[in-house]
Amino acid sequence: MKLYLAQTAAERFLNLPEEKQERILTVASEAFGQKGYAGASINAIVNRLGIAKGSLFQYFGTKDGLFRFVFNHALHKVKDYLRDVRDATTSSDLSTRLTETFLAGARFIRKHPLIYKLYLQLLTDDSIPFRNDMLLSLRQYSLEYIRSLLEDARDRGELGAHVDMDKAAFMLDAVMDRFLQAQAVPHMDAGLGLFDGDMNIVVSWIEDMVVMIQKGLKKT
Amino acid sequence: MKLYLAQTAAERFLNLPEEKQERILTVASEAFGQKGYAGASINAIVNRLGIAKGSLFQYFGTKDGLFRFVFNHALHKVKDYLRDVRDATTSSDLSTRLTETFLAGARFIRKHPLIYKLYLQLLTDDSIPFRNDMLLSLRQYSLEYIRSLLEDARDRGELGAHVDMDKAAFMLDAVMDRFLQAQAVPHMDAGLGLFDGDMNIVVSWIEDMVVMIQKGLKKT
Amino acid sequence: MKLYLAQTAAERFLNLPEEKQERILTVASEAFGQKGYAGASINAIVNRLGIAKGSLFQYFGTKDGLFRFVFNHALHKVKDYLRDVRDATTSSDLSTRLTETFLAGARFIRKHPLIYKLYLQLLTDDSIPFRNDMLLSLRQYSLEYIRSLLEDARDRGELGAHVDMDKAAFMLDAVMDRFLQAQAVPHMDAGLGLFDGDMNIVVSWIEDMVVMIQKGLKKT
Amino acid sequence: MKLYLAQTAAERFLNLPEEKQERILTVASEAFGQKGYAGASINAIVNRLGIAKGSLFQYFGTKDGLFRFVFNHALHKVKDYLRDVRDATTSSDLSTRLTETFLAGARFIRKHPLIYKLYLQLLTDDSIPFRNDMLLSLRQYSLEYIRSLLEDARDRGELGAHVDMDKAAFMLDAVMDRFLQAQAVPHMDAGLGLFDGDMNIVVSWIEDMVVMIQKGLKKT
DNA sequence: GATGAATGAGATTTCATTCAT
DNA sequence: AATGAATGAAATCTCATTCAT
Numbered sequence: 001m002k003l004y005l006a007q008t009a010a011e012r013f014l015n016l017p018e019e020k021q022e023r024i025l026t027v028a029s030e031a032f033g034q035k036g037y038a039g040a041s042i043n044a045i046v047n048r049l050g051i052a053k054g055s056l057f058q059y060f061g062t063k064d065g066l067f068r069f070v071f072n073h074a075l076h077k078v079k080d081y082l083r084d085v086r087d088a089t090t091s092s093d094l095s096t097r098l099t100e101t102f103l104a105g106a107r108f109i110r111k112h113p114l115i116y117k118l119y120l121q122l123l124t125d126d127s128i129p130f131r132n133d134m135l136l137s138l139r140q141y142s143l144e145y146i147r148s149l150l151e152d153a154r155d156r157g158e159l160g161a162h163v164d165m166d167k168a169a170f171m172l173d174a175v176m177d178r179f180l181q182a183q184a185v186p187h188m189d190a191g192l193g194l195f196d197g198d199m200n201i202v203v204s205w206i207e208d209m210v211v212m213i214q215k216g217l218k219k220t
Numbered sequence: 221m222k223l224y225l226a227q228t229a230a231e232r233f234l235n236l237p238e239e240k241q242e243r244i245l246t247v248a249s250e251a252f253g254q255k256g257y258a259g260a261s262i263n264a265i266v267n268r269l270g271i272a273k274g275s276l277f278q279y280f281g282t283k284d285g286l287f288r289f290v291f292n293h294a295l296h297k298v299k300d301y302l303r304d305v306r307d308a309t310t311s312s313d314l315s316t317r318l319t320e321t322f323l324a325g326a327r328f329i330r331k332h333p334l335i336y337k338l339y340l341q342l343l344t345d346d347s348i349p350f351r352n353d354m355l356l357s358l359r360q361y362s363l364e365y366i367r368s369l370l371e372d373a374r375d376r377g378e379l380g381a382h383v384d385m386d387k388a389a390f391m392l393d394a395v396m397d398r399f400l401q402a403q404a405v406p407h408m409d410a411g412l413g414l415f416d417g418d419m420n421i422v423v424s425w426i427e428d429m430v431v432m433i434q435k436g437l438k439k440t
Numbered sequence: 441m442k443l444y445l446a447q448t449a450a451e452r453f454l455n456l457p458e459e460k461q462e463r464i465l466t467v468a469s470e471a472f473g474q475k476g477y478a479g480a481s482i483n484a485i486v487n488r489l490g491i492a493k494g495s496l497f498q499y500f501g502t503k504d505g506l507f508r509f510v511f512n513h514a515l516h517k518v519k520d521y522l523r524d525v526r527d528a529t530t531s532s533d534l535s536t537r538l539t540e541t542f543l544a545g546a547r548f549i550r551k552h553p554l555i556y557k558l559y560l561q562l563l564t565d566d567s568i569p570f571r572n573d574m575l576l577s578l579r580q581y582s583l584e585y586i587r588s589l590l591e592d593a594r595d596r597g598e599l600g601a602h603v604d605m606d607k608a609a610f611m612l613d614a615v616m617d618r619f620l621q622a623q624a625v626p627h628m629d630a631g632l633g634l635f636d637g638d639m640n641i642v643v644s645w646i647e648d649m650v651v652m653i654q655k656g657l658k659k660t
Numbered sequence: 661m662k663l664y665l666a667q668t669a670a671e672r673f674l675n676l677p678e679e680k681q682e683r684i685l686t687v688a689s690e691a692f693g694q695k696g697y698a699g700a701s702i703n704a705i706v707n708r709l710g711i712a713k714g715s716l717f718q719y720f721g722t723k724d725g726l727f728r729f730v731f732n733h734a735l736h737k738v739k740d741y742l743r744d745v746r747d748a749t750t751s752s753d754l755s756t757r758l759t760e761t762f763l764a765g766a767r768f769i770r771k772h773p774l775i776y777k778l779y780l781q782l783l784t785d786d787s788i789p790f791r792n793d794m795l796l797s798l799r800q801y802s803l804e805y806i807r808s809l810l811e812d813a814r815d816r817g818e819l820g821a822h823v824d825m826d827k828a829a830f831m832l833d834a835v836m837d838r839f840l841q842a843q844a845v846p847h848m849d850a851g852l853g854l855f856d857g858d859m860n861i862v863v864s865w866i867e868d869m870v871v872m873i874q875k876g877l878k879k880t
Numbered sequence: 881g882a883t884g885a886a887t888g889a890g891a892t893t894t895c896a897t898t899c900a901t
Numbered sequence: 902a903a904t905g906a907a908t909g910a911a912a913t914c915t916c917a918t919t920c921a922t
Binding site: 042 | 916
């Protein structure tokens with residue numbers, strides 16, 4: 001397990017019983033996810049946790065430190081989750097793998113809605129420390145993940161050699177991310193209720209995109 | 221010009237010379253766009269403006285009032301802009317109209333990056349007063365705008381009667397919004413530089429979507 | 441009257457009624473003089489003053505700003521005082537002028553003990569912001585003051601041309617400063633009570649130094 | 661070696677390997693010397709030492725206890741040093757002995773600058789616990805040291821019986837202390853650089869003082 | 881005897897808001 | 902209508918100290 005902070009500070013946190021660690025990260029990511037970086041209050045967090053203010057600062061040093069730890073922790077969770085999905089579907093075709101990935105993402109967001117909110121915070125708040133670094137690394141990870149699925153498909157002959165991998169990956173990433181966004185943010189469906197039940201619509205849409213990419217997305 | 225606020229308060233603002241009004245709204249939307257609702261500071265805003273703190277409170281009553289005014293003002297700007305685009309392209313085909321709309325959006329964001337940031341704030345920050353109302357009305361407006369383009373196309377015979385208008389509008393709205401997002405937020409292209417020059421890729425993608433909708437998006 | 445601070449901040453303070461200004465500076469210099477820079481508490485200061493915490497920060501911006509203002513204000517007071525002494529004694533001989541200066545200093549310290557304590561703080565506390573600048577400028581002022589008395593004396597023929605002005609000024613400054621120190625810090629006389637009544641001893645000692653300088657302090 | 665503390669607590673410290681004791685005292689006196697009593701942080705001290713916070717409290721009980729131990733330890737060091745100087749110069753004349761004493765003091769300060777800073781802290785900070793006691797005892801020791809040199813000189817016939825011993829000791833103490841102060845505090849020479857190289861000037865000044873005392877300092 | 885997690889009071893500083901002028 | 906001084910609650914963060922392990 002990597003350390004996301006100056007060792008002296010994060011070490012202390014990692015020495016706590018796992019249960020307590022989990023509780024702290026949950027409450028903190030709730031706070032950040034709901035109120036944003038600036039709006040979240042350390043006071044409120046410790047009150048909710050029932051621990052002393054000083055303790056939190058011993059664990060993470062600063063508010064920045066807490067946010068970064070929370071965010072990185074969430075990121076690891078997502079990565080682990082995605083890795084599992086990829087490994088469990090190696091034998092399926094591209095369409096299925098992408099669909100499974102999307103459904104897994106949707107399930108993850110439904111289970112951990114605040115982690116996605118955390119990511120949205122990152123999009124909007126310039127003042128989040130190291131925002132640009134975090135954002136870039138996150139998008140690159142996502143992109144590379146999808147790209148790896150595409151390359152597998154190409155190697156297997158599912159996708160023609162003419163397809164521009166970068167663009168294809170970007171398009172899929174963009175669109176799938178947007179559908180995920182609609183899971184986490186209320187009213188994004190403008191009250192139509194498109195995402196409440198099953199995901200049939202989105203799934204068929206993804207399948208169509210794969211066809212389009214195969215047929216039409218040539219290198220420039 | 222409509223009033224977005226309890227009259228007594230906003231009246232004072234609307235009596236100011238337009239130039240001053242503009243300056244105040246610009247600085248305020250910069251602040252909210254960059255730092256978020258909670259992170260923006262009235263103190264900083266009035267310092268930057270060089271006006272008295274008390275004046276701002278006389279114009280807008282509270283921080284909430286200021287934010288809502290700024291946001292509604294921005295929304296009106298966008299709507300005006302879009303209406304112009306629609307009116308200027310009534311004779312074109314659907315593909316062209318959508319493309320023009322997207323390009324107009326991209327131009328608008330490039331010219332007023334902070335207004336889009338303001339919208340992103342709305343996505344993430346639960347604590348923004350009347351957030352849900354504002355978000356819903358915004359998405360509905362966007363959806364209806366696209367729907368009106370689609371319906372025009374159907375009435376003209378460009379689109380078959382079998383096409384599910386709601387879904388089609390939603391899909392187009394979602395995807396186009398995502399591409400716009402990439403204009404406003406750095407690193408969303410993961411460093412690939414897809415959006416730096418012309419919009420050829422995005423434009424051809426939109427055209428492909430229209431074809432897909434026409435061919436395949438049946439009602440369920 | 442000069443401004444000692446970023447204008448925006450100090451201006452607010454200078455707009456206050458003089459009476460209130462005086463009270464604030466008095467209480468603050470008491471606090472700093474008694475407890476040192478780090479030991480003094482803004483909380484305690486505002487409680488003693490009966491004003492709001494925020495007000496003090498509006499006047500001075502930071503604790504640093506307050507300290508520097510207080511110190512500079514005190515310095516100005518001392519300079520004004522010394523200038524008066526110099527001007528009032530232009531026709532006297534060197535010995536008398538130095539003696540008068542010392543006595544004036546002693547009176548000043550007795551009247552404003554905390555200002556001298558403030559200067560002592562400067563000697564000891566590395567962490568005082570701009571300490572070095574303040575200390576250097578203070579010692580240079582003191583030195584130049586004494587030097588100007590010496591040069592007047594030389595011009596009048598009281599002191600030979602052979603006397604090293606720099607050294608003479610430094611010696612007199614050092615010794616007189618030390619005697620002043622003994623006024624402000626208890627127990628510096630180790631309980632002998634040398635300074636309680638009149639200053640005869642010190643005065644005769646200063647006269648002897650002038651003789652020594654005239655007779656023996658040659659340039660090297 | 662005497663105990664400066666309630667036995668129970670200090671015993672633990674004195675049982676440590678001398679090397680560790682030394683390291684702790686050094687780091688602590690650095691902290692107090694540089695930042696003052698209030699400004700020094702136990703947290704910072706233990707971090708620098710790499711020991712547990714609890715340990716320091718077991719050794720010294722409180723911050724006060726630590727400061728007093730550090731100060732008394734330093735005082736002992738100085739006394740030992742001075743005693744050596746006195747014993748090594750019994751056969752010299754008064755002027756030489758005083759000069760040697762001053763030079764030893766200057767060497768000591770150069771070697772242990774923070775110990776002198778510690779003494780300066782005592783001058784200024786009313787809130788240091790037992791400050792008055794410590795200050796009085798220190799000045800008395802210094803005074804008695806010089807007095808003993810003077811009395812030796814009188815007994816040897818170097819100094820007339822008419823000389824007021826108390827005053828003479830006080831004057832010498834005051835002036836020499838001031839020159840020492842200039843060693844420890846930067847800018848006390850107002851940038852003239854009088855103390856950088858050898859101490860010729862100060863030494864000759866001390867010799868002159870002895871002459872003055874012998875000739876002129878009568879009892880009153 | 882050493883450790884370092886836990887504590888909560890208190891530090892400095894910022895904030896939105898009020899209101900007399 | 903405009904000002905900006907006054908406010909005090911709440912923000913982040915540091916501190917000396919305690920105590921179970």
